[in-house]
Amino acid sequence: MHLLEGEGVTKHFGGLAAVSDVDFYVDQGEILGLIGPNGAGKTTLFNLISASLKPKPGKIAFKGVDLTPLPAYKICRLGIARTFQTVKIFPNVPVARNVMVGALFGTGRRMSSRQALKKAEEALEFVDLLPLKNVPAGDLTLADQKRLEVARALASDPELLLLDELMAGLTQTEVAEAIGDVRQVRDRGITVIMIEHLMQAIMAVSDRIVVLDYGRKIAEGTPREVSADPKVIEVYLGEECDVAS
Amino acid sequence: MKTAITKNKAGGDAAVLTGKNLASLALVLVIFVVVGLVPTMTQGYPVTLLSYILRYVILAVAWVLFSGPTGYMSLASAAFYGLGFYMAAVFSGRMPFPVIVLVAGVVGFIVALGVGGLTLRLKGVYFAIFTFALVLLVQNVVLEAERLITHTRGRFVETTSLSTAYYAMFIVAVLTIGVCVLIRRSRYGLALQSIGEYEEAAAHSGINVVRTKMLTFATSAVFMGMAGAIVATQRAYIDPYIAFDLNQSFLPVVMAMFGGMGLLVGPVIGAAVFTEIQEQLQTRFPNLFLLIVGMVLIVAITFMPNGILGVAQRAWRWLRGGRRAPA
Numbered sequence: 001m002h003l004l005e006g007e008g009v010t011k012h013f014g015g016l017a018a019v020s021d022v023d024f025y026v027d028q029g030e031i032l033g034l035i036g037p038n039g040a041g042k043t044t045l046f047n048l049i050s051a052s053l054k055p056k057p058g059k060i061a062f063k064g065v066d067l068t069p070l071p072a073y074k075i076c077r078l079g080i081a082r083t084f085q086t087v088k089i090f091p092n093v094p095v096a097r098n099v100m101v102g103a104l105f106g107t108g109r110r111m112s113s114r115q116a117l118k119k120a121e122e123a124l125e126f127v128d129l130l131p132l133k134n135v136p137a138g139d140l141t142l143a144d145q146k147r148l149e150v151a152r153a154l155a156s157d158p159e160l161l162l163l164d165e166l167m168a169g170l171t172q173t174e175v176a177e178a179i180g181d182v183r184q185v186r187d188r189g190i191t192v193i194m195i196e197h198l199m200q201a202i203m204a205v206s207d208r209i210v211v212l213d214y215g216r217k218i219a220e221g222t223p224r225e226v227s228a229d230p231k232v233i234e235v236y237l238g239e240e241c242d243v244a245s
Numbered sequence: 246m247k248t249a250i251t252k253n254k255a256g257g258d259a260a261v262l263t264g265k266n267l268a269s270l271a272l273v274l275v276i277f278v279v280v281g282l283v284p285t286m287t288q289g290y291p292v293t294l295l296s297y298i299l300r301y302v303i304l305a306v307a308w309v310l311f312s313g314p315t316g317y318m319s320l321a322s323a324a325f326y327g328l329g330f331y332m333a334a335v336f337s338g339r340m341p342f343p344v345i346v347l348v349a350g351v352v353g354f355i356v357a358l359g360v361g362g363l364t365l366r367l368k369g370v371y372f373a374i375f376t377f378a379l380v381l382l383v384q385n386v387v388l389e390a391e392r393l394i395t396h397t398r399g400r401f402v403e404t405t406s407l408s409t410a411y412y413a414m415f416i417v418a419v420l421t422i423g424v425c426v427l428i429r430r431s432r433y434g435l436a437l438q439s440i441g442e443y444e445e446a447a448a449h450s451g452i453n454v455v456r457t458k459m460l461t462f463a464t465s466a467v468f469m470g471m472a473g474a475i476v477a478t479q480r481a482y483i484d485p486y487i488a489f490d491l492n493q494s495f496l497p498v499v500m501a502m503f504g505g506m507g508l509l510v511g512p513v514i515g516a517a518v519f520t521e522i523q524e525q526l527q528t529r530f531p532n533l534f535l536l537i538v539g540m541v542l543i544v545a546i547t548f549m550p551n552g553i554l555g556v557a558q559r560a561w562r563w564l565r566g567g568r569r570a571p572a
Contacts, residue, residue: 050449052445052449071448071453071455072448072449073448073449073450073451073452073453073454076448076449076450076451077451081449081450082449084445084446088443088445088446088449089442089443089446090438090439090442090443090446090447091442091443092438092442093435093438093439093442097435100435101435101436101439101447101450101451101452102450102451104432104435104436104451105432105436105450105451105452105453106450106451107451108451113432116432152450153450156450156451
């Protein structure tokens with residue numbers, strides 16, 4: 001059984017098929033890259049997995065449990081955590097308490113606030129934000145706010161982490177660090193699905209890649225296979241087809 | 246090494262905080278005791294005035310309990326407060342006074358839970374308008390029910406003595422403040438704040454957003470209902486226009502803003518100062534009263550965006566800075 005599996009996942013916005021009949025899966029311990037041009041339906045697919053939206057028709061199952069009828073908070077407690085394309089932090093709340101939210105509510109276990117703080121500090125240590133733990137989250141730089149989102153997600157003890165454009169807007173050095181972070185997350189036994197526009201980064205870090213275009217899955221395979229696929233080159237990679245080499 | 250330093254720092258912070266907490270706790274206790282003993286020292290107007298203030302402390306603090314952290318601007322206070330009036334009238338003489346107050350709280354909770362299920366899907370100004378309309382809805386339902394079933398418009402309420410009402414109000418006010426402090430310090434306080442700051446992120450971080458909002462909304466309605474039941478016993482006669490007075494929706498909001506919502510003392514100070522200003526204006530300039538209240542409000546909102554509390558905090562910082570500067 002796959003860790004997460006989607007069958008015939010479809011979502012229409014009015015007459016527009018944002019995601020159209022997509023089958024996908026991810027296995028335990030994998031890093032799955034999700035790429036495609038703007039408007040291809042990548043973030044919509046994330047929203048369908050994390051229950052911001054409901055597929056119609058289609059089915060998404062996590063460890064055999066149908067996610068379709070569940071509200072977002074239950075999906076988080078089941079073990080699927082996510083970050084957002086545009087950061088969604090609690091700006092007036094100190095960094096440590098932002099992360100404590102994930103520990104207190106996202107794990108599905110009851111814990112004291114002391115335990116939650118400890119968990120939050122571990123997660124902050126992991127993303128190198130511990131020294132800033134008492135700063136209001138809104139005062140952080142964009143890169144740090146993205147790290148904070150990752151820490152908040154990690155504090156909820158996920159088995160599957162959805163990263164939506166973690167590296168967009170980061171400097172070269174920060175991208176390199178982020179790649180390292182993603183690998184480390186996987187080394188902790190957490191499965192990762194990531195959306196990324198930076199070809200270099202996603203090709204380097206993914207085990208497998210799914211390509212979406214106009215809501216449809218047009219290709220799937222290892223980074224090498226995908227970057228050699230003529231359909232992918234046509235719709236997406238264009239002149240940059242040699243980036244993976 | 247690094248961890249040891251952070252630990253020490255955290256311990257130091259905690260010690261300072263508890264020292265400060267103890268001092269403010271003692272101050273709060275002294276105020277509670279003094280306010281609680283007022284009817285034994287004096288009678289008449291001071292007691293009446295303080296009971297007004299306590300009523301608005303309850304309404305303003307209960308309003309802030311939900312609307313403060315979540316940012317959902319509720320104008321439904323008068324609905325729950327008015328239902329409290331009606332509980333007092335309906336059960337007047339049939340139950341002991343404390344039981345009636347409790348019943349009013351329970352009815353407020355249940356009605357708010359039902360209404361919350363419907364209205365809390367709305368956001369921003371739509372929520373405010375819907376809760377405002379709710380007051381009119383409940384008022385008209387009661388009006389029609391009375392007309393069709395009992396063929397009356399108003400009801401009589403068995404009165405209690407001023408000091409009984411005062412003590413009841415005092416106890417409910419202490420309860421309201423206590424519950425607010427507990428909620429703010431608990432995990433639910435953090436959940437409420439997260440909802441106010443980014444509801445979607447809160448939901449995706451595992452917070453049951455709907456349940457948290459509904460329960461808090463309903464809890465705040467408990468105290469509003471209780472306050473209504475107590476106030477009703479100070480009037481011999483009530484009708485839907487008296488019970489569901491829209492001012493009771495707006496005044497708590499205005500008082501909370503006037504006092505400042507950053508800390509819980511803000512609404513308390515706001516309720517006290519605003520009630521006193523209102524009383525003074527009403528007796529001295531009965532005809533210009535509303536005009537002057539309006540002007541005071543405009544000035545307050547323009548020059549004190551964070552309320553009296555904000556001004557006090559700025560002054561405190563300035564004083565401390567001033568003291569530090571020569572050293």
